[in-house]
Amino acid sequence: MEGSYEKTLDKMRERLDKANFSEWYNDVIELADLSDKRYPIKGMNVWTPYGWKVMQNIDTLLRKGLDATGHDEVCFPLLIPKTEFQKEADHIKGFDAEVYWVTHGGLNELDVPLLLRPTSETAMYPMFALWIRSHTDLPLKTYQLVNTFRYETKQTRTFIRVREIHFFEAHTAHADFEDSERQIREDLQIMKDLGKALCLPYVLAKRPEWDKFAGAFYTIGIDCLMPNGKTLQLGSIHEYKENFSVPYEIQYEDADGEHKYVHQTTYGMSERIIGALVGIHGDDRGIILPPDVAPIQVAIVPIYVKGKQDMINEVAQAVHKRLIEAGIRSRLDDRDIRPGNKFYHWELKGVPLRLEIGPRDIESKSCIVVRRDDGSKHQVALDELEDTLAIMLKETSEVILAKAEAMLEENTTTVLDLRDAIGDDDETIKGILKMPWCGSEDCAETIEKDLDRILLGVPVPIDDPNFEWDDVKGKESNCVSCGKPTSNWTYVAKSY
Numbered sequence: 001m002e003g004s005y006e007k008t009l010d011k012m013r014e015r016l017d018k019a020n021f022s023e024w025y026n027d028v029i030e031l032a033d034l035s036d037k038r039y040p041i042k043g044m045n046v047w048t049p050y051g052w053k054v055m056q057n058i059d060t061l062l063r064k065g066l067d068a069t070g071h072d073e074v075c076f077p078l079l080i081p082k083t084e085f086q087k088e089a090d091h092i093k094g095f096d097a098e099v100y101w102v103t104h105g106g107l108n109e110l111d112v113p114l115l116l117r118p119t120s121e122t123a124m125y126p127m128f129a130l131w132i133r134s135h136t137d138l139p140l141k142t143y144q145l146v147n148t149f150r151y152e153t154k155q156t157r158t159f160i161r162v163r164e165i166h167f168f169e170a171h172t173a174h175a176d177f178e179d180s181e182r183q184i185r186e187d188l189q190i191m192k193d194l195g196k197a198l199c200l201p202y203v204l205a206k207r208p209e210w211d212k213f214a215g216a217f218y219t220i221g222i223d224c225l226m227p228n229g230k231t232l233q234l235g236s237i238h239e240y241k242e243n244f245s246v247p248y249e250i251q252y253e254d255a256d257g258e259h260k261y262v263h264q265t266t267y268g269m270s271e272r273i274i275g276a277l278v279g280i281h282g283d284d285r286g287i288i289l290p291p292d293v294a295p296i297q298v299a300i301v302p303i304y305v306k307g308k309q310d311m312i313n314e315v316a317q318a319v320h321k322r323l324i325e326a327g328i329r330s331r332l333d334d335r336d337i338r339p340g341n342k343f344y345h346w347e348l349k350g351v352p353l354r355l356e357i358g359p360r361d362i363e364s365k366s367c368i369v370v371r372r373d374d375g376s377k378h379q380v381a382l383d384e385l386e387d388t389l390a391i392m393l394k395e396t397s398e399v400i401l402a403k404a405e406a407m408l409e410e411n412t413t414t415v416l417d418l419r420d421a422i423g424d425d426d427e428t429i430k431g432i433l434k435m436p437w438c439g440s441e442d443c444a445e446t447i448e449k450d451l452d453r454i455l456l457g458v459p460v461p462i463d464d465p466n467f468e469w470d471d472v473k474g475k476e477s478n479c480v481s482c483g484k485p486t487s488n489w490t491y492v493a494k495s496y
């Protein structure tokens, strides 16, 4: 039965046009069935099975990176007492306006109101103060994957700006600043590996003082560039130094019996990763999922011919079984609908490879494999199927990463004079601008106002996570605003 909702979907399919990015983004998420935003609370969307599976696969990659570096997964309560939340002054200032409160237990007003975690520092650190006693307890490296809540007042957008957020947060505690700085570098390496698996290029920027995380000593933002020219912050890595350990009294006894405060770091990311995957890799035919996180890597579509249906199904089932055994995530689509509709369906959902098998293929002991990223068709011998598909999945990853890297590079422009930031059409050049900036707040304000963009911060090296902060400098030049000589640079962009 075709209801009105199905008819709406058909219309959306016809008009998918990535050039109208904002509309395309909303439509493609609905068509690929990644999330359902019809839940009766704005910004709190329902994870549909397909979208949730993508998220779980991303979480698996994150867990792998964290577990391999000696982090332990924890799970803290959702509610935080107001009294704990209030201990770090800057932190409250940063989050106060975004907090959901629980004021009643049943009919009774609570003595101490509770809040839904917007992030978990204030939930975890009172416990860290109990867990950490001696220098032998350090470093303490933990992480959790939970939902967090923020009362967003800006327009919500699936995966990008929501009020209930699927969140990853790593929290570590160290004996001294040097060790916490080593942790930051480990986080950068974990991010580098994750970015590769997700085929997502990004830039790292040390945020300006006024834009760092509430309570942090410094913040490194991880930003992707979306096709509409806006950057999307995927996550961030924070050095807290002793900013939280002092108010939360997280102390340890060192080898000489002296009591010291720990130095802390955090590393956070969210479901925005899916927003970036959708936006950066997708096209007019749907989303394109990186093979490492695609819930289905190969969709098998049997091409039926009258009288041979059973035989074809038998071969298709055998192929499906072989792929599953080889560790390839395969789905056999034996629904009673036209093959063309099946092709369309799996294209929309971004399945990296489609495998077609019909009577003629079976006769020649082969099948046809179509790549989602470039639409190319390949005849593949059945007896080499597993190896060939594994190679094709790897190639798909490499190609979509290279394409995304090219897009980022093409849309990153060095600007030495603010007038250079204006293109021929009198509009500011699209994408990320990189410019010398003396570091003053006044100049930042001028730049932001003149270009109608924000400063993302100082470019941080990506290829070498073991950089020294003293070496994080650009070419000696002149501040685009005041003209003072400087080797300090900043990224500037429109941002989500």
Ligand code: ZN
Pocket (backbone or CB within 6 Å): 437, 438, 439, 440, 443, 479, 480, 481, 482, 483, 484
């Ligand atoms: Zn300046």
